[in-house]
Amino acid sequence: MDFLADELEDLCKKGLYRQMAPVDSTQGARFVIGGRECLILSSNNYLGLTHHPEVMRAAKAAVDEWGTGSGGSRLTTGNYGLHGKLEQEIASFKGTEGAIVFGSGYAANIGVIQALVGTGDLVLSDRLNHASIIDGCRMSRAELGVYSHRDMDQLEKLLIESQSYRRRLIVTDGVFSMDGDLAPLPDIVCLAERHQAFVMVDDAHATGVYGRRGAGTADYFGLEARIQVQMGTLSKALGSAGAYVAGSARLIDYLVNRARSFIFSTAPAPAAVGAALAALRVLREQPEIRESLWTNAGFLRKGLKSMGYHVPEEDSPIIPIMVGDNHSTMKLAGALLEEGVYAPGIRPPTVPRGTGRIRVTVMSAHTREDLDRALGAFARAGRRAGVI
Numbered sequence: 001m002d003f004l005a006d007e008l009e010d011l012c013k014k015g016l017y018r019q020m021a022p023v024d025s026t027q028g029a030r031f032v033i034g035g036r037e038c039l040i041l042s043s044n045n046y047l048g049l050t051h052h053p054e055v056m057r058a059a060k061a062a063v064d065e066w067g068t069g070s071g072g073s074r075l076t077t078g079n080y081g082l083h084g085k086l087e088q089e090i091a092s093f094k095g096t097e098g099a100i101v102f103g104s105g106y107a108a109n110i111g112v113i114q115a116l117v118g119t120g121d122l123v124l125s126d127r128l129n130h131a132s133i134i135d136g137c138r139m140s141r142a143e144l145g146v147y148s149h150r151d152m153d154q155l156e157k158l159l160i161e162s163q164s165y166r167r168r169l170i171v172t173d174g175v176f177s178m179d180g181d182l183a184p185l186p187d188i189v190c191l192a193e194r195h196q197a198f199v200m201v202d203d204a205h206a207t208g209v210y211g212r213r214g215a216g217t218a219d220y221f222g223l224e225a226r227i228q229v230q231m232g233t234l235s236k237a238l239g240s241a242g243a244y245v246a247g248s249a250r251l252i253d254y255l256v257n258r259a260r261s262f263i264f265s266t267a268p269a270p271a272a273v274g275a276a277l278a279a280l281r282v283l284r285e286q287p288e289i290r291e292s293l294w295t296n297a298g299f300l301r302k303g304l305k306s307m308g309y310h311v312p313e314e315d316s317p318i319i320p321i322m323v324g325d326n327h328s329t330m331k332l333a334g335a336l337l338e339e340g341v342y343a344p345g346i347r348p349p350t351v352p353r354g355t356g357r358i359r360v361t362v363m364s365a366h367t368r369e370d371l372d373r374a375l376g377a378f379a380r381a382g383r384r385a386g387v388i
């Protein structure tokens with residue numbers, strides 16, 4: 001298997017080689033790498049709930065009551081009362097008839113898309129959709145129409161030209177994971193209704209963050225009743241692991257019968273389910289956690305912009321610092337790490353070629369002192385890497 005060494009060397013030459021940072025311990029907003037404490041500015045743990053005492057307590061209580069694993073697929077041995085309880089809570093949080101949980105967001109996206117469309121159908125997908133959506137589209141065997149990022153004219157054109165397909169699904173990230181911008185959902189929903197297509201939104205980065213109740217982009221835009229498939233993760237702002245799909249009772253029944261990544265995969269572990277249940281309660285009862293996320297996001301974005309970084313004009317806890325080429329991106333990430341800030345470089349294929357960036361994410365758990373320290377580090381690292 002000589003090709004392994006050749007291909008790895010090729011990745012190095014292109015600045016695309018990836019390595020995992022060995023984290024020794026974490027306290028939510030900071031972790032220790034190689035004995036050194038670093039501020040985390042890259043986590044999707046937006047609300048810091050992985051370390052919220054009530055969420056941690058609930059995870060431990062779920063282990064005491066249900067054990068460490070669920071032992072099988074929900075359709076065989078793993079369907080515990082805890083899973084049903086979480087699905088009821090998610091449905092009420094999302095304002096839908098039902099919900100179904102999956103082991104991960106990746107599993108949810110591939111399972112749902114494959115279940116809903118196949119040969120003879122068409123999926124229309126935003127060019128910047130997450131890899132799990134892209135893989136779900138490929139695996140479904142439906143035809144794929146990719147429209148330019150948030151380009152509603154192109155989406156409409158594709159809908160007009162594709163009337164003969166059996167089913168047409170429009171699928172989009174609600175909040176784009178690498179850019180932090182929102183999908184134009186009101187326009188997407190209007191186009192879908194006009195052209196008899198249906199809509200799936202991936203709220204991985206919106207769940208717990210966007211909307212009046214933190215219930216995601218449908219909540220944010222007031223479109224709860226007009227989006228047929230609402231997917232989201234439990235692994236980001238909710239501080240747990242796994243994912244959900246919320247929608248009509250019939251959709252949920254259909255997915256139980258047709259989503260292969262649900263049918264042929266072990267049910268989520270009790271600790272993750274217990275943690276997600278507690279996270280939903282904390283979200284409802286402690287709105288100040290979400291408020292501090294947005295305050296921190298505004299403060300950090302303004303600070304980064306004012307020192308000359310190229311940061312898009314969005315209001316989002318995801319703040320991409322656009323660099324461009326892979327080597328400069330990694331140089332900046334390395335300089336930040338030397339300054340005690342962990343914010344890794346993001347390169348193709350995660351983002352389009354030539355758009356390498358540092359994807360900064362802010363958390364409620366960051367204090368003003370943390371953010372001041374981060375800005376100081378960005379100023380010094382940016383100058384050293386020649387980015388500002």
Ligand SMILES: Cc1ncc(COP(=O)(O)O)c(C=O)c1O
Pocket residue numbers: 104105106107109130132173177202204205233234235242243
């Ligand atoms: C938009 C989007 N969808 C889906 C996923 C996959 O979720 P998970 O990490 O739970 O597999 C992610 C996470 O990386 C994501 O950013």
